[in-house]
Amino acid sequence: MVRERAGQGEPTRFGGRCRSNRRLGLQGGDPVSGPVRAGYLVQNRTTDPAYCPAPAVPVEIDPATQQVIDELFLRLQGACGAWRQSWPNQKIMDASKLEWLAEFMRSGITSMDQLRHGMRMVSASKSAFVPAPGVFVSWCFAPEGLGLPSVEVAYSQALRNSHPGMEGRGKWFHPAVYHATAAAGFLSLQTLPRELGVTRFEQKYLEQCRKIWHGEELPPVPVAQLAAPGKSITPEVGNQALADLRARRSGETQ
Structure with missing residues (x-):
């Protein structure tokens, strides 16, 4: 390791690297005498000559869209007292x-149907406060607007049908429920x-649900996951089965 004289502007070498004891400055290496605020660094940026922030581009909102937003906010004011x-x-x-x-x-x-359904969910929430934009959007895509079961009802079916004992025997409300269950993981939902x-x-x-709202057609439930069609059971059939069972048991005891 070679160390040359330091403190007089000459370089100091450590393990082959050359470090100058001259402080790094903003303008051509001018020394910085004290702490520098980040805002000053940004305002005096010269390290990248090609740096040029992109100008903000205004987006025009057509009158029809503006009217929809204005009416939506009026309805939100009516539904949310706070x-x-x-x-x-x-x-x-x-x-x-x-x-x-x-x-x-x-x-x-x-679509307006999505916004209307979002507003129905706002009213159903019975909250006096305006929901966050993301929450309102999730309500716009809620399954009830598509005639599908609620999350809670669909989850109950998913939990039941994901049990190993229900393999090939489950009945599904809709392919959306099955595909959501498969994506969540049959084993994961059980554990x-x-x-x-x-x-x-x-x-x-x-x-x-978003896929359906966007017009996408979901694949059907795989045949292996559908309950096999069975014979219809009537009271007469059940009574006859019980009678046969009693007869067999009587024969075994004799």
Whole structure:
């Protein structure tokens, strides 16, 4: 290890590396005498000549879309008595409208039926507070709007049909319930605590519901997972079976 004189602007070598005792500066290596704020570094950025922040591009909102958002917010004000907690003034409300619209675009909200169903869920929640945009979007995709069972009902069927003893014997409300169960994991639903199991199943179930909302057709339930058709059992058939069993037992005791 070679160490040359330090403290006079000459380099100091450690293990073959050359380190200068001159402090790194912003402008051509000018020394920095003290701590530098991050804001100053950003304002005086010169290390990357090609650096140029992308300008904000305004997005035009057509009048029809603006009307839909305005009417939705009016309905939210009517359904949520404490709406001023979220929108204390017009400026904040206008900014919130843009955020809600952006969330709709990111999530694929494309129909008034979805928004109407979201509002029905708002009313059903009986909460005085405005839901977060993401929560409202999840309500727009809720299975009830498609005529499917609720998450709780679907989870109960998934838990029952995922039991090993129900293999090939389960009946499914809809392919969405089966595919959500398969995605969540048959074994996982049996072993996870209920709270975690419901959360995992709900995520997969709502994914299937979104596919349906977007017009995608789900694959049918595999034949191997369907209950085999059996003979219809009537009271007469059951009584005859009991009579035959009694007769056999009587013959065995004689």
